[in-house]
Amino acid sequence: MNIKGAIMRVFPEIPEFDEVDFSQYSTPYAAVLIAFFESGKSGLREFEEFVEKNGGTKADVGRFLISIFQYLLIRYRRYGDEKVEVPAFKVFLTLKGWLNENGFENDYTRLLHSFVGYLVDIAEKIAEKSDCELGLAYMKTAYLLTIEAEETFKEEYFSELKKTAQGMVAEIYRKCGINGGLPEKREKGC
Template identity: 85%
Template sequence: METKKAIMHVFPEIPEFGEVDFSQYSTPYATVLMAFLESGKNGLREFEEFVEENGGTKADVGKFLISIFQYLLIRYRRYGDEKVEVPAFKVFLTLKGWLNENGFENDYRQLLHSFVGYLVDIAGKIAESSDCELGPAYMKTAYLLTVEAEETFGEEYFGELKKKAGEMLAKVYKNCGIDEGLPEKREKGC
């Protein structure tokens, strides 16, 4: 319970973490995570500063963030835990920004290469169970991630994944009565 509370202090913008089972989550950063919780501070920037003030590095923060994302994906893949879908998607987007801003672009590319397929599946499930505001937003973001993956890696798999995500997005648009075509280029900031 304390671990969940501490993680929610690092990610106050992801209230869906309140539904996630962290009983099997294990991290070498447990001590610093608990100390951060006790400090009363909130947010990723505050956590990053706290880690550095206590002898850690940006690389430690990155490893911690990646470990959270990987844990959520394990819960999703191995246990079919639907409660991790929204947090996993949001953590991935946080990772994308954080890793790229802090000089860990290669780590981000590895995550994109390894997990974009899961993100498309997760976005599809979120879109099915969401309203016509959230559903299209998640699916469009997933589609744009496939565009980025195809441009970055050029492998046939990513082209096929982009096509699948495009079909899923078109279906969500149709179901929601949205008259919009598929974006062809990555939008800045996605």
């Protein structure tokens, strides 16, 4: 059974999955994943259509996506697996778009609340290993997520997290000799 190949088929835009150890990943969607892999199709939209044609629902797709993200975070937190950093960050951004577009905003809000701190930590680690441009892109994205979290949740933790991320962005600017301001949150619909 080639779960990794099937996951890579769902996420062709995340080639970094090739480095991830999926030997401990367990999912009730293994059969549909393998069938999707064997169909030769590729991409999240195609996977969604495949699941629905085979009796599944958008909720099943959402649960699968969340399970992938949670698995990556477990590998990161419990095993210190650096190979999951980029895929975890990219899957979270995919989740943000997919969940919000498909009516699962509450699931996204819960994920943001629970994991934005880890995403800032992951972005910092990616930035440390990347060139200035790529590192800055990840840190700016993490910073924007902290703004969203601070506006959504009124707990002090999120304000402190935003300040931390802001400092990390400023440090990259300083280290890389970049002049520029902090990114600002775009209004919805723009």
